[in-house]
Structures are given as structure tokens and as C-alpha cells.
Amino acid sequence: MIEGLRSGQIADAAGVNRQTLRYYERRGLLAAPDRTLGGHRLYPAETVQVLRVIKAAQRLGFTLDEVADLLAVGAHRHGRRRAAQTTLLQRAEVKLAEVEKKIADLGVIRDTLRAAVDAGCEDLMTCAQSPCCPLPFGELARSGQLCDPRPRPLVTNWSVAAVSACGN
Numbered sequence: 001m002i003e004g005l006r007s008g009q010i011a012d013a014a015g016v017n018r019q020t021l022r023y024y025e026r027r028g029l030l031a032a033p034d035r036t037l038g039g040h041r042l043y044p045a046e047t048v049q050v051l052r053v054i055k056a057a058q059r060l061g062f063t064l065d066e067v068a069d070l071l072a073v074g075a076h077r078h079g080r081r082r083a084a085q086t087t088l089l090q091r092a093e094v095k096l097a098e099v100e101k102k103i104a105d106l107g108v109i110r111d112t113l114r115a116a117v118d119a120g121c122e123d124l125m126t127c128a129q130s131p132c133c134p135l136p137f138g139e140l141a142r143s144g145q146l147c148d149p150r151p152r153p154l155v156t157n158w159s160v161a162a163v164s165a166c167g168n
Contacts, residue, residue: 004034004042013053021051029068059093085151112136 007018021043024030030050033041050071057067070088115134121127127135 004044007041007043010043010047010051013048016051016055023049024054027064027068029064029071059065061099062091067093
């Protein structure tokens with residue numbers, strides 16, 4: 001008799017649904033499981049840990065393709081060793097740099113939105129035509145970046161006097 005855990009048992013233990021199991025199997029993240037005579041999938045118990053690793057890596061920002069590479073590097077995928085091209089440490093360093101860049105970008109967005117709120121911007125078109133508008137409409141349209149290339153920095157703290165001077 002073939003031993004293993006059925007799809008529902010594995011899915012429940014790992015906190016995923018059965019469709020996720022099948023999808024990961026199609027993507028090659030999970031080895032094709034054995035099947036019962038009735039055609040039911042039977043997964044080895046270590047599949048729960050593999051699923052938890054996949055979900056944790058996704059929460060850290062890794063794509064499924066990156067997760068597949070990391071699993072292959074760790075030699076946990078299908079019990080085979082493969083020549084490692086990029087280690088977890090190298091991938092984590094790259095991912096960390098990406099996250100830090102996103103955090104910096106989000107900080108600029110937060111500060112700009114805070115300035116718009118503090119300035120009392122209620123209408124995009126009116127605000128865009130005001131010289132006191134804190135939103136970088138022109139810069140975003142020209143460069144696709146959040147930073148204003150001119151010497152004028154994005155305003156992060158509007159005073160009451162500055163808001164009043166803009167007619168708000």
C-alpha cells in the first residue's frame with residue numbers, strides 16, 4: 001500500500017488550498033505525488049514544510065520563479081542536486097535592496113500626500129495649476145519618477161502661512 005497524505009490533509013496542514021497544491025505541482029515547485037489506485041494524490045509528509053517555505057518566501061517578496069530557483073539551490077526540490085547559480089544569501093541581498101528602494105519611494109509618496117493634505121488640495125486640476133501645489137505633476141509626467149529634478153524640494157511640512165499664501 002502506498003503511504004502519504006492526501007491533498008486535503010497536506011493543504012490543511014500547510015494553510016493552503018488544494019488548487020494551490022496542483023498549481024505548485026504544475027509549476028514544478030512540488031514533485032508529482034504518488035497516486036492511489038483510485039487516483040487520489042498522496043504527498044510525502046515533508047511536502048508540508050516545502051509549502052511553508054514557499055509561502056514564507058513569497059511573503060518576503062520572492063516570485064514563484066525565484067522560489068523555484070531557491071528550492072533548486074537548496075537541493076530540496078525532488079531530491080536532486082543542481083549546480084547553484086545564485087544562493088539564498090545573494091538573492092536575499094538583492095531582494096533587500098529592492099525592498100529598501102520601495103520603502104524610500106513610499107516615503108516620498110507619503111510625504112507628498114501629507115503635503116497635499118496639509119495644503120488642503122481638494123481638486124486635482126486646481127491644485128495642478130497652483131504654484132504652491134505640492135504634487136509633482138509635471139515631474140511625474142516627464143520622467144515617471146517621484147523626485148522633482150529641479151532644486152525645489154518636495155514640500156513635506158506646510159505651514160499655515162504657506163497654505164494661506166496659496167489661497168487655501
